[in-house]
Amino acid sequence: MSFRMLPTLENLNLWKPKIMSFRNCIMCGDEEKENLNHLSSCKKLEKTWKEIENFTIKLIWITTEDKLQKDYKIQDLKKLLFGTSHKEAIKTRCLYMRGLFDRLIFNQLKQVFTRRKHISEIINATTFSIQECFYQLVWRERCEKVIE
């Protein structure tokens, strides 16, 4: 399933306005359209997103630790994959959900990993982890709220 076609309230409202009359996020109650961008930055989902990021970092760390430079730390990997600011974290979440990868991150990975194969493994694992966690944690919780 494509994340672009995710039946967010904004999309449902667009596709079936008679059935779905509202399109704002039901998690936070702010007057924000529920779409991928908002689901990446919604204040009510911030704690869940932090868990998703930490889980993903640990996963990548376990599989790449032996391929990394000696003084490279897990915090460095976190900075690399999710940036250093809140704004950057939101931006990368959006990209990973769409299956995209920031060129800047790619170039930084090239400096840390020598083999191209390892870089594509990291890219695939990161994207998979973010998308899977999004479904299991964010989307499921949101769906339960819609049904209520």
Ligand SMILES: [Zn+2]
């Ligand atoms: Zn919200």
